[in-house]
Amino acid sequence: MEQYQLFIGGKWVEAQSGDRTESIDPYTNEAWASVPVGNETDVDLAVKAARDAFEKGPWCTMSQSQRGRLLINLAGIIEKNIDRLAQIESRDNGKLIRETHTHLKSLVDYYIYFGGLADKVHGDVIPLSKTSVLNYTLREPIGVVGAITPWNSPLLLSTWKAAPALATGNTIVIKPSSTTPCSILEFAKLVEEAGFPPGVFNVVIGPGSRIGNYLAKHPGVDKISFTGGTETGKQLAEIAAKDVKRITLELGGKSPNIVFEDANIDNAVMGAMAGIFAACGQTCSAGSRLLLQRSIYDEFLDRLVERTNRIKMGNPIDWATELGPLANRTQLEKVQYYVDVAQQEGAKVLLGGKRPEDEELNKGLFYLPTILTNVDNKMRVAREEIFGPVLSVIPFDTEEEAIAIANDSDFGLVAGVWTNNIYRGHRMAKAIRSGTVWINTFRNANYASPFGGYKQSGYGRENGIDVIKDYTQVKSVWVETDEQMRDPFVVG
Structure with a gap:
């Protein structure tokens, strides 16, 4: 039986509780892997690692192009591991190997796309009526992203969150479904191999009703990105609203x-x-x-x-x-x-x-x-x-x-x-x-095309250039270039 650990701060660790559970192969209906069951303490450790990486580590001092090269490097490593990852995901959630294999090939394109986009995220210069004032904007990362993903397409949907989050300079804590966590944990090995600094990418496992909600209300998390059921999405939105926390929701459909x-x-x-x-x-x-x-x-x-x-x-x-x-x-x-x-x-x-x-x-x-x-x-x-x-x-x-x-x-x-x-x-x-x-087609998606819902199917977008707005915030900078400041109390 495969044995997995949590990935926190660049290290493979057991859950603080020491508890473990088994992942069930839907085809045989038998256990095939053992995974840790994390709790709030594990989330605390993962968020701290992500916060340190965002504020102190080499990640925050890297240029945008350096971060982009890491993502492109990760794409190359994924390409070498497509068969293995596809087998693991199919065994974990029962999805056809022909589909998981297709998803894995697309992951290569996603990380290349967002790796290339990393150094093209920039602000603007705003023309003003007062010509002595320079006004420009900076588009900056939000901070620590908590990503909560479902069991149906773990690697693809995690990529929809991780690739743009990392491309824009954020760090991330992924909480995959506790019923299908194995492919994400395997993927973390590739992130480690690609050379990402410790704490940039973290994975914690555990029940969504407990640690998913805890991640959403954690003061060290700046944004939540959730894919899953509408009712759970509503609960997370309510939790995030209490701290005015950013949130993206990709929810259900009856299409x-x-x-x-x-x-x-x-x-x-x-x-x-x-x-x-x-x-x-x-x-x-x-x-x-x-x-x-x-x-x-x-x-x-x-x-x-x-x-x-x-x-x-x-x-x-x-x-x-x-x-x-x-x-x-x-x-x-x-x-x-x-x-x-x-x-x-x-x-x-x-x-x-x-x-x-x-x-x-x-x-x-x-x-x-x-x-x-x-x-x-x-x-x-x-x-x-x-x-x-x-x-x-x-x-x-x-x-x-x-x-x-x-x-x-x-x-x-x-x-x-x-x-x-x-x-x-x-x-x-x-x-x-x-x-x-x-x-005259159905069920197409692409890294360059925005995806998201109207009404109770959620808000925010994933993929494409549009997603950059959901993982960045804009700062307006004003600079007076006239060396002589006029007296504010003199009219005229």
Whole structure:
């Protein structure tokens, strides 16, 4: 069994309590690694290390280009370890090796991008009416960042926070999900190898309700960046508000994937499947509401069911597998609960709706890809995030009705639109209230493109140049260049 430690102040240490827990492989449903269980004392030590690195260590005296070179160096080390890290993450959370491998390759690009951006973060010179006064701005790091990340894509989502935070000169304490901590701890070894000064990058493990909240209210933390459930995000925002602490929230979604009758049906079927069954539906950007124009409703579902029935379930480490297990037993039980509730409210199970009967698959945390019809947008299954392979299908007649259904949600993270009418595509993109709209594609993200939500899907942005604003603060500097100061009490 793999044995892990916390990474604090550039050192590998046991939790102060001495407590440990086991990480469960969702495919075998058996323990495969042992990790420490940290507490508030461990957070204190990590925050102190990060604060010292920010205020005293070599990190704060480095030039921006020096920090950028470290990030680019880290990218090269990641590239050499893609296979190993992908295997560990797939084993820790059950995500397909083909997906974790893709994520790891993209991490290389993320760190190169933000490494290159590091020395391009600067202020401005402001022209004033009083020409003797020079006014310029400095864009400075915020300080110590507390990053709280979920279990569905630990390395990718940690990178969305760490890369821009470090590029702008901050230091960071990462608190990954206690159910999937191993890939982040492995990643910390690469940060150490890349030559980052001690305390710049720290990892603590423990229950979110305890040390996640403690990290959010810690006086030594200047900013919180959280990805996860909306209710937890609200709690963290309330905690951070008490100290007027900066916070970025990337929260849940109940995203519409809208197919019009003029769309390429085969492409849209692939997009619908990618939207909900990729990552077993365990992604905030899942297209969990499929809106079908009524004229193609039956034909589309026939094609969707036929292809979904051919999805290969199995070991996530096998490159031939197309659908792996859910990440933990709590999530498995949650998915079944929502399917049961949907049927009680009048929805019909067109496909799936239960665990597989295959004996081998039943040893793991598998759930069949599920399609629900007869769904009304007022049902809980259409309004609440399930985070599993459950697709709710809703018919519509007109473009206006599709927009109304799409926007009738507490969430606004992403949306998909499938149409060959370019005018309609742009109209829909403008009308839908979400942070991302994909037209004739779904589930794309890139280091250069901002990502974030409207409404209860959160605020702040990750990725792209826009994220720099969320990890820096602006200082205005005024300099009088006239050597003779006039008497302030003389008029004229």
